Structure formats: structure tokens, C-alpha cells
Amino acid sequence: MRIKQILAQGRGGEEYAVSGWVRSVRAGKGVAFIVLNDGSCLGGIQIVVDSLLPSFPQIVRLGTGSSLAVAGTLVESPATGQRFELAAASVTIYQDAALDYPLQKKRHSFEYLRTIAHLRPRTNTFGALFRVRSFLAQAIHQFFAERDFLCVHTPIITANDCEGAGELFRVTTLDLAAPPRIKGEVDFSADFFSRSTGLTVSGQLEGELFALAFSDIYTFGPTFRAENSNTSRHAAEFWMIEPEMAFADLAADAALAEEFFRYLCRRVLDECGEDMEFFNSHMDTGLIQRIRKVADSTFQVMEYGEAIVQLRRAKVPFVYPVAWGVDLQTEHERYLTEQVADGPLFVINYPREIKAFYMRGNDDGRTVAAMDLLVPKVGEIIGGSQREERSDLLRQRMAEMGISEEGLWWYLDSRRWGSCPHAGFGLGFERLIMYLTGMENIRDVIPFPRTPRHAEF
RNA sequence: UCCCCAUUAGCUCAGUCGGUAGAGCAGGUGACUGUUAAUCACCUUGUCCGUGGUUCGAGUCCGCGAAGGGGAGCCA
Numbered sequence: 204m205r206i207k208q209i210l211a212q213g214r215g216g217e218e219y220a221v222s223g224w225v226r227s228v229r230a231g232k233g234v235a236f237i238v239l240n241d242g243s244c245l246g247g248i249q250i251v252v253d254s255l256l257p258s259f260p261q262i263v264r265l266g267t268g269s270s271l272a273v274a275g276t277l278v279e280s281p282a283t284g285q286r287f288e289l290a291a292a293s294v295t296i297y298q299d300a301a302l303d304y305p306l307q308k309k310r311h312s313f314e315y316l317r318t319i320a321h322l323r324p325r326t327n328t329f330g331a332l333f334r335v336r337s338f339l340a341q342a343i344h345q346f347f348a349e350r351d352f353l354c355v356h357t358p359i360i361t362a363n364d365c366e367g368a369g370e371l372f373r374v375t376t377l378d379l380a381a382p383p384r385i386k387g388e389v390d391f392s393a394d395f396f397s398r399s400t401g402l403t404v405s406g407q408l409e410g411e412l413f414a415l416a417f418s419d420i421y422t423f424g425p426t427f428r429a430e431n432s433n434t435s436r437h438a439a440e441f442w443m444i445e446p447e448m449a450f451a452d453l454a455a456d457a458a459l460a461e462e463f464f465r466y467l468c469r470r471v472l473d474e475c476g477e478d479m480e481f482f483n484s485h486m487d488t489g490l491i492q493r494i495r496k497v498a499d500s501t502f503q504v505m506e507y508g509e510a511i512v513q514l515r516r517a518k519v520p521f522v523y524p525v526a527w528g529v530d531l532q533t534e535h536e537r538y539l540t541e542q543v544a545d546g547p548l549f550v551i552n553y554p555r556e557i558k559a560f561y562m563r564g565n566d567d568g569r570t571v572a573a574m575d576l577l578v579p580k581v582g583e584i585i586g587g588s589q590r591e592e593r594s595d596l597l598r599q600r601m602a603e604m605g606i607s608e609e610g611l612w613w614y615l616d617s618r619r620w621g622s623c624p625h626a627g628f629g630l631g632f633e634r635l636i637m638y639l640t641g642m643e644n645i646r647d648v649i650p651f652p653r654t655p656r657h658a659e660f
Numbered sequence: 661u662c663c664c665c666a667u668u669a670g671c672u673c674a675g676u677c678g679g680u681a682g683a684g685c686a687g688g689u690g691a692c693u694g695u696u697a698a699u700c701a702c703c704u705u706g707u708c709c710g711u712g713g714u715u716c717g718a719g720u721c722c723g724c725g726a727a728g729g730g731g732a733g734c735c736a
Contacts, residue, residue, distance in 0.1 A: 227697065227698090230695090231692075231694080234694065234695080235695090238696080251694080283696085305670075305671085306671095307670080307697090308685090308697045309686075310672080310685095311671065311672080312671085318728095405736090428734095428736085430734065431661065432733085432734065433661085434731085435729095436736080437734080437736080441736065522732090532733095533732095586736075629736065630736075633736080
């Protein structure tokens with residue numbers, strides 16, 4: 204039985220068997236205490252071993268990290284600290300962890316733990332983190348399932364860099380030492396796919412195609428960017444959630460984003476209580492209060508033009524100057540959501556020059572139907588738009604931005620027969636986790652982070 | 661990619677004015693105890709990131725390099 208279940212619903216006097224890894228051994232002459240953890244919850248179960256047990260001499264020498272199976276009787280604990288403990292009748296040692304086990308019974312730095320990413324899931328912080336991550340992944344699928352959204356697996360290998368969203372990782376089977384060439388250029392027609400391919404930077408374009416068949420869809424999958432970004436917020440491989448709705452405009456898009464974000468805040472507070480308390484006390488003491496506030500609030504909406512007015516009126520000095528037409532920096536976003544709105548804020552209708560080609564042109568001719576959801580402490584967390592469904596305007600915009608129609612003929616086809624208004628947004632899964640746990644480095648919210656120069660494990 | 665900070669024991673760090681390195685934890689031994697990252701006593705552990713230089717002498721000062729962290733840009 205899992206330790207979480209026993210601690211929650213175990214009954215005193217009954218027999219239970221658990222398996223897990225040793226967190227701590229405290230040995231005395233007549234009795235030894237083992238804290239055993241199996242990953243099912245933050246805390247472990249206290250195992251009490253009497254010195255009369257034949258394996259007692261081995262047990263008191265067990266190192267942190269050893270793997271055990273224990274069978275015994277659940278009894279009410281006479282000491283404070285835990286309600287129940289397991290009085291061991293038998294202890295089976297799978298493997299005693301030697302003293303060179305890198306995790307000690309003390310606090311380690313995140314930097315150090317990254318160098319032992321294969322072992323860090325056995326720590327309190329990463330145990331809590333990956334339980335929350337798993338819960339959120341399932342909650343996301345649930346949210347969309349409850350609303351009849353189709354889950355679509357868009358391709359990971361792609362031939363198009365859809366929005367120029369970043370450098371593509373190349374996928375090839377060509378001999379790198381001596382690739383076939385034509386006129387000096389690498390001849391990708393000889394490659395596996397008979398063309399140049401890479402790893403996807405977004406599933407959105409394919410998602411749109413499915414929205415135009417199933418009405419409401421979402422993707423939730425890995426995404427890759429070969430940018431040389433060395434920051435706490437960027438990874439070369441990350442997971443992204445991208446819903447897309449047919450017959451929806453920007454307002455409907457923002458409404459979905461709000462419902463979605465508040466749903467996840469609520470669920471994680473309601474159902475990851477123990478782990479969230481841990482983050483609240485160890486990472487960020489304002490965490491639960493902040494998330495609760497978001498879960499209960501109605502998000503405000505502000506036009507980009509109004510945002511610029513507000514920023515220019517601000518008494519705070521900004522590093523980056525503000526004028527109509529510039530993209531908002533993190534400092535601007537935080538000012539708007541923290542000082543002006545004091546809560547989550549949608550900024551909508553951005554200048555077309557700073558946004559992607561597929562965003563729908565507004566009637567004013569200079570803005571597009573884009574929206575960013577800004578939240579306190581972070582800034583932008585969701586970005587979305589209504590898509591340009593009018594074929595002529597879309598092609599015109601692509602021409603202006605120098606995007607070739609050739610590789611996107613299938614995307615343009617979606618605007619030829621039965622095109623309709625549609626909208627969607629993207630949410631970086633790791634950034635969501637960072638927001639909800641207070642963890643400050645993206646490398647610490649993904650099991651085995653891939654960043655420039657790092658693909659270990 | 662740019663700017664800044666740091667790299668010393670297994671881990672977290674201190675190291676004064678340039679004079680051959682120290683603490684806590686971990687580990688070992690023992691004691692003690694229904695313990696709670698147990699406690700107490702004693703003990704072990706070093707390519708001071710690498711490299712070149714200045715100097716009688718470099719963990720300490722200077723150059724180069726490497727890897728790390730933070731911030732920025734780009735973004736999710």
C-alpha cells in the first residue's frame with residue numbers, strides 16, 4: 204500500500220506493508236526510527252524497529268537512500284510529530300545505499316541538485332514539484348475534456364518554422380561530415396524526408412486545421428527552440444498547451460484563458476494542499492495567498508493603447524522607453540498587472556508590426572486582435588490571438604513579412620473552403636508550474652532540463 | 661549573445677595586509693536517548709576550477725580559458 208493512503212485512511216491495529224526509500228535513520232539501543240518515503244506524499248511514514256528484530260544490526264547502519272520493504276502493525280504514535288507509525292514485524296532490505304549517496308539529510312542548493320538530476324526527485328522539493336506537475340498535466344486534460352475539446356497530437360517533426368518563433372533544431376539523417384551538395388548548398392532532397400526538417404516550435408498551425416474540423420481542440424506536447432537563451436525562464440525543450448476554437452473571437456479567447464487559468468489555480472490549491480503548503484513555506488510565503496486571489500478574481504481587460512497611456516503616466520522610471528508601437532517589456536507588464544490592475548490583466552489589440560503574421564487585422568488598420576494575459580510577479584503568462592481567417596488579408600500580410608506561401612499551402616487552404624473566425628492561445632507548461640509553485644528557475648520544474656550546453660541524463 | 665557575481669573538504673560556506681587552509685553538516689568511533697534534518701564527545705577528509713604571469717613567497721594580485729549562477733535581450 205502507498206504511504207499516502209496509509210497515513211490518510213490507515214486504521215490502528217491493522218497490518219500494512221510498505222516499500223520505499225530511507226530518508227532518515229535514528230538509532231538507539233532498544234529501538235530505531237526510520238523515515239520511509241515512497242513518493243506518494245511529502246512526508247514519510249515513521250517505521251519503528253525494535254532491537255529484538257533479527258535484522259536490527261543491519262537496519263541501524265542503513266544509509267539515507269536505501270530501499271526497503273516493511274511489514275508491520277499500524278499503531279498510534281506515542282510521540283508528537285505523527286499520528287501513526289508502523290511497528291515493523293519484518294524489514295526487507297532491497298539495497299543498502301552506500302555512504303557515497305549524494306543526497307544528505309540536509310538542504311542542498313538547486314545548482315548542486317541539477318548536477319544530480321537523476322536523484323533529485325527523491326528530495327522533498329522535487330517530490331512536491333513533480334507531484335504538482337503531474338497533477339496539473341492531468342487537470343489540464345480534464346479541463347478540456349469537460350468542455351468537449353478534442354485532444355490533438357500535432358507533429359513533433361516539422362518542415363516549417365511556423366511563426367519564425369525561434370531557431371529550429373534540425374532533424375536529419377545526412378552524414379554531417381560529408382552531406383550531399385548541390386552548387387555548394389546541402390542537398391536536403393537526399394535527406395530522410397526529402398526536405399529540410401526540424402523539431403516543432405509550435406503546434407498552433409496544425410491545431411488550427413483541426414479546429415476547423417472539430418470546432419474546439421487543444422494540443423499539449425513538447426516544443427523545441429534552438430535559441431541560445433541562458434535565462435531562468437528558457438529551455439530548449441519545454442511543454443506547451445495550445446487550445447484553438449472555431450467560431451470564436453478575441454473576447455471568447457480571453458474568456459477561455461481566464462476560465463482555464465482560474466480553474467488550474469483552484470484545482471492545485473484544493474488538491475495539492477500538502478505540497479502547496481510546502482512551497483508556500485519554503486519558496487515564497489505569499490504564494491498561496493496570491494494564487495487564491497487569482498482564483499477568485501475577475502480578470503481585467505485593457506487596450507494596448509490604454510496600457511501605453513498608463514505607462515507614460517507612471518511615476519516609476521523604466522529602463523526601456525514607452526511609446527505607441529513598442530513591445531511591452533517585463534518591467535512594463537509587471538507595472539500594469541501589479542500597480543494598475545492589482546491582479547490578472549489582459550492587454551489586447553497590439554500594434555500589428557510587433558505581432559505574428561497569423562493574427563487577425565483589426566478595422567483600425569494598425570492593430571491586431573492579440574491578447575496577453577499578465578499576472579503579478581511574472582508578467583506575461585499566456586499569449587493568444589484571433590487568427591486572420593480572410594484569405595486575401597492573410598496572404599497580403601505574409602507577403603509584407605516576407606513569409607513564403609510555398610511551405611504553408613496547406614495552412615492557406617484552411618482559408619479557402621469553409622474558413623471561419625477562430626482564436627486560440629498558448630501557455631508554456633513550465634512557466635505555469637513556476638507561477639504556481641514559486642520555483643524561480645525553469646531548470647527546476649522539468650525532470651531533465653535541456654538548455655544550451657546541457658543535455659545530460 | 662551582452663553585463664554582473666562567484667568557482668576553496670562529499671555538501672553549504674569562511675579565509676583579514678600576499679606568509680603552505682578552517683567551520684558547520686555529511687562520514688567514522690563511542691556514549692546516550694520514544695527519536696523527529698535526534699543529541700553529546702572524539703576523529704578522518706583538500707589538484708584552493710585550469711593555465712600562464714608578478715613575487716623570496718599566491719587560495720589571496722594580474723592575463724587567458726573553462727564550467728556555474730544572476731540580470732538583460734528573445735520569448736513560452
